[in-house]
Amino acid sequence: MTATNLFDAFSATVARHPDRDAFRCGDDSWTYSTWQRRADDFRMAYRRAGVVRGDRVLIWMSNSVQIAAAIVGAWAEDAIPALMDAACRAPQLENAVRTAAPRLVVRAASTALPPGAAVGALLVAEDVPPASLDSQTRSLSLPTDPASIVFTSGSTGQPKGVVQSHGNLIRACGAVASYLGVREDDVLLCPVPWSFDYGYGQLLSTAILGVTQVIPPAFTPFGICEALERHRPTVLAGLPALFTYLMGGMSPILGTDRSPVRLITNTGGQVPAPVLRSLRDAFPQATVVLNYGLTETYRSCYVPQGVPDRPGLIGRPIPGADVVIVREDGSLADEGEEGEIVHRGDYVCLGYWNDPEATARSVRPDPLLPAGTPFPGRAVYTGDYGYRDADGFVVYRGRRDHLLKSMGIRVSPGEIEHLLYESGLVELAAVFGRPHELLGHEVWAAVTFKAGVTDGRARLTRYARDVMTPAMLPRRYLYKDAMPRTTTGKIDYPALRAEADALAAG
Template sequence: MYTVADLLLSNARTRAGAPAVIDGPNVLTYNQLADRAHHAAGHLASRLTSGARIALLLPRSADAVTAYFAAHLAGLVPVFIHDQLRPRQVAHIIDHSEAGLALTSRRLAARLHEALPPERILTPEDLTQTTDGTRTTVPTISRDLAGLIYTSGSTGRAKGVMLSHDNLLSGARIVADYLGLTQADRTLALMPFSFDYGLNQVLATFHAGGAVIIQRSAFAPDICRSLLDHGVTGLAGVPSLWSDLLHPSSPFTTTRYPSLRYLTNTGGALTPTTIQAIRSAHPQLDVFAMYGLTEAFRSTYLDPALLDSKPTSVGRAIPNCHVDVLDEEGRTCPPGVVGEIVHRGPTVTMGYWRDPDTTTLVFRPRARLRPPWSETVVHSGDLGYTDADGDLYIAGRRDELTKIQGIRVTPSEIEADISAAGMTAGVVALIVPDPDGRPDPSVLVAVEPRDAYFNLDALRAYCSAELPPHMRPRRIEILDSLPRTPHGKPDRKRVLSLLTNTSEEQ
């Protein structure tokens, strides 16, 4: 297989009648999915030229999977947009990616009105109109741009990570191999396709010829019902999901799932308590603790046999890739010494779309052989160390980028979105451990009002309406004047002290 479209087309040739996507009561075989994708590709290819970007603002669904493969068959570059993002954030991605069209649902179409004219906004239903029946496949090669994944950055604006077909197929093949995926596997798709984790689930399952089960509801009892009803073999999640599934009100620990054989986790470490609870309830499960960043697509995993003895480790580099821990001089750190985590291998992506300066900072050449032969590696900004066995542990970040609900976010991104309300003269956002011990951190915000008419309830309402759930403040504190450093910048340490010493929630 050379391109992402081949994942579908090869299965349609060899496993035509096998289920590819199960979305509620609807089952699409590989042949049916290929027919629908080819049909939609004809419409798309008639409107956009090869290499153009197409935005996909769609909930997890069979329609979203169809649209994704249709875009590839039409030679386009799909850009999934998280369906919880607000219009201003959606508009930024549309504008920055220079998307020529957007595919969305009728329910979500209003979020695109600021970004595109109506004639450039389509729904999946628009692609079902009769055509001449031609099976459109626009030629692409493995090194072509195959997608943009938008991820948070230190500037406060999402950056588009460029992935090639090689990146996506390498990630699919490697993950399918170490998870032991086969044609019998049924993967529950709960993670958004706009994240590398969620997208890789689909591609790895298709690489093995298995079936993807669409899970729309994130309510723990609904997830548990799907695990049983569809004979799910694999479930991917982030720490907040395991917290929900292990809650006393959830049936996860009291129900047996005879088909379920593995869980995967990323977006934050599994706690020993969580591991013990999962193990006690389902001792047959292999639990894979993983680590990665979009810029390297897939990075490491811990052998499930080591989870009990090394619960805080994320293991070693995935096959055919390598992860180094380097000091400030670029030398390999000895075991136990913290350095920056640097990735190399076929999953290292192509850089940032329309951002050569940041690309140069993060994607750097590194000589590997004598005489020097250079390859591009990713400097993650994550800090870590290895133990004597070579297993990796995460120690923090060089910057302030954090994951909440598995989604990367920076304080500056939250500050930019709250400032856009026009109600404040200054905003400082802090991401701190949750005071109630929940696995995801909390967002605390201090604001300096713009004028005497400032209304805290109005700002809260704005945050609820304009910020996605993972970015919403747990508490907003009003300060007459934000403390500042001698250089005139907000004194974040002082703000942290003020907010964490205030016990009452506003």
């Protein structure tokens, strides 16, 4: 791809496929030329609002053709779209406004301001009038200029605004499409908010590659199955929580025509092993490619088709990137030795908007470049811990701040979660620790049971004692009807820890 920036890349796609459907939702569809015209409307609205090059436009909406046009309109004006999902709460919205200091906040008419939220100048997307602009005008943004701000999920603390450049996103989109085998004639179903980095990547696939995207009526098993039946997508992209619900007992997936799907892909954490097996059984004709990455790196690793599943496996680096394991002193770890996972090479973010301290902690000089190199390079220190196995694959052990030391032994919450899923009793599991004066960390497990499970608490306790070492064994359980979620659909671990703290204190 030779486009200088995302607006030029989008314009080239429109020129190739003006009458192809860009989006489908229910009975409605929008072509690329329609998308471009609506983006021109937003472009003029931004000009009238005083938006200039480098200004941030906070786009606070759910997936729709309106948000897609609002994003492209910002690129066209050399502004920087900052993305927030409509489901976010007042604290997250206000944090985004403080961080990005946007010239303008764009929202849908149906999105009400959270009580007490202060956001500044507002633009209602549906009120943006038609405009007459020359769509051939080129954006001035360079490949190294900031292209967007996507906020982290907040699952490990206050959300931070990750800044990626135009060039990074164009190259990363092409690299991912290459190893996944995505084709221009694919139809993509991605029930993930575009404000989440993985969902945003799927929107980029539509904008840059020309892949038609299906917007489901709801991000639920019923909404997904309706979209599968109606639009017959060839690619299904999702998150572990989504696949867990899709393969759950109340889902209509097994009565849905799944035959057109040829590729299933994910990111956002490990798919529980029983869910992954059910997914492969339900879609026997589809290639399943599992991915690992952070908002800061777009994508880092993938597990090639045919590699046997095992807990924590995140695979090999994607084209254009390298992933290494480093010790605390910055030296390379040996094979099988645990250390921090570091992403080097392409797709490294520019940093966190308006947060130089956090940027300095995460984006550091490349540990593999020799001393004296004029430009020390840049690498993302992920905060994830793992090791490289004998086959050269990276195996994930857990977040640096989530790994537990129980009874003097380091244990991985992910491994405990894997064993809980293997019980066949739980729909969802989340393991974390609390400081304990004797144990070091006391292991807690929050679980939701599968529909129809009886006597689940006693059965799960007996099972855990049979399969886990004493250091891994959960000492306390939180039995949940539903797990708390972040706005991106991930399990909200801070909320669970707060609940555990309250119980322990009471």
